Amino acid sequence: MNIKEVAKRAKVSTATVSRTINDSEKVRPGTAARVRQAIEELNFYPNTHARTLVSGRSRMLGLIISDITNPFYPELVKSFEDQAVERGQEVIIGNTDYNPKRMAGCVRRMVERKVDGVAIMTSEADPALVTELTRRNIPTVFMDTGKTGLHSANIRIDYAQGIHEAMQHLFSLNHRRIAFIAGPMNLESARTRRDAYLSGLKSRGLSDRSMIEKGDHRIEGGAMAMRSLLKLPHRPTAVITSNDLTAIGALGAILHAGLRVPEDISLIGFDDISFAHLTQPPLTTIILSRTQLAVTAFAALEALIRKDEGPHTDYSIPTHLVMRASTRAI
Amino acid sequence: MNIKEVAKRAKVSTATVSRTINDSEKVRPGTAARVRQAIEELNFYPNTHARTLVSGRSRMLGLIISDITNPFYPELVKSFEDQAVERGQEVIIGNTDYNPKRMAGCVRRMVERKVDGVAIMTSEADPALVTELTRRNIPTVFMDTGKTGLHSANIRIDYAQGIHEAMQHLFSLNHRRIAFIAGPMNLESARTRRDAYLSGLKSRGLSDRSMIEKGDHRIEGGAMAMRSLLKLPHRPTAVITSNDLTAIGALGAILHAGLRVPEDISLIGFDDISFAHLTQPPLTTIILSRTQLAVTAFAALEALIRKDEGPHTDYSIPTHLVMRASTRAI
DNA sequence: CTGTTAGCGCTTTCAT
């Protein structure tokens, strides 16, 4: 079942069939109709691999993420995929599992499959591996690496803005003992969030009041960090966490210690994963729109692939506080 | 950058390079080493499209699911993908969005991309479209359609078992007014769960005590159904829901009405999504292991692809009650 | 064990 059989049935050459499939202008409508009918009758689907081989374009995009079971990602993947499918592109996904070795494997697979472009949306970044892509002139969009170039663009996430909004909110609620549960310090993005917390304290002359515990961006780490915080002689009245999973872990630890949120401790997360508003109480958090991120990434990638002119290689996504019920004045 | 250049550099023929890449026995170790070194030096990655074109095997598997943002799926996708990557296979994912038209698009894409096999794990099933796959002799594994054949296998989920365990549990806790919040009735799997509830009632001579509200397998539907249940003159003392999202919605509605779980109403979910144990109280639910499902599906698909002999086309996955804190005796 | 060669199914000049 191939283009040849279609050609035979429509009594044209394979070239004409190919032109019809690709909506070439130079096919007489009548001929095109005959071809299309033959395609229909034979239930013919063109072989994308043959197409890729000769044209060089695979109509596949790579999307590399850290871990699909991390609730941050599914929405991102979906939005990205929706746009790709709309434009006849396929998406192949790579999970790095937060592991540089697996990241290398992902990149390799993308190159082997000859993707037209790659979006790298991992929370961790590995500049070395990423070079592999740009060296091969594969259009690449990064999240937060800062690197841009002829074949790559960067999407910066303004983590600081959301943190500043959160601190402003807590201050207006009279909180002064505000703790922060950080993420893994090897993550640039986690450091940025912590630094924003520190700078928020400093700008209010409260640098000496900083309380930082390290989490792991997972529930367990959040719970553990919170337990440490609760043991402090002057425990915090409010806690900002580096992500929602951490906040959920912290929430569990607070409840388990017989304290209440927000009566005893106010709590703010980060990311606004879909379950953030389902906690008891619904979690006040900082939203980072995955849809916006995916749309921006896709547009950036398309621009790179089309080699659009202009210096548009830097994009930025804001973050904002969304108030729910886990914060309260003291 | 292709096999020819590697051949030139290693001073062998392209055939030998090909054999080396494919770990053929018939290459002298010394030669193979030279080839591998050339590959290394040239940073050569074989073009999978060319390979597919000639060999007929794409080393890609299709995985069709309903919606990646439904928390039931990410774990399933991950487990499936992990196994695929381990065996050098790529996975392309299709989201149907619960929409037959999109399902058709997914199937089409899978055929075009010449996947070696497809696993269809949608909660809804469309026999017509599925024929498309089997007609083309594409190995296909279904979840719960019941159809099997030379090129297809079926994985049955024993929903009833979990429901029966749940009812047994509630009965032993002295509940007699047990309601059920069902899923969309066009879903076979949702009907199966409801029927299991009904049969559980019947076997205890309580057929006339049935209370069924219809949800939509989403949070909002669960909340709405629960509000209806709460308006009943004799409201239920326990509620089983068709999935966890429904239970979470129901939980919210109960709390919102000023009642408590499990003190006033016991609640049981279905699926054990990752957030089920994070609710307050942690949700007693029925577990359906996504890992087990993915592993079984993958194995079934592999067997189909390898054309293993034997009539192994029917598989079954159990479901079990996992007790947490949302149920209590009255 | 290694090389030669004929395609896989499609796109794309170059003729006509």
Add this chain to the structure above:
DNA sequence: ATGAAAGCGCTAACAG
């Protein structure tokens, strides 16, 4: 507007 034919990069006979 259409057709003939040359590959795209690789694999798999078939020879040697």
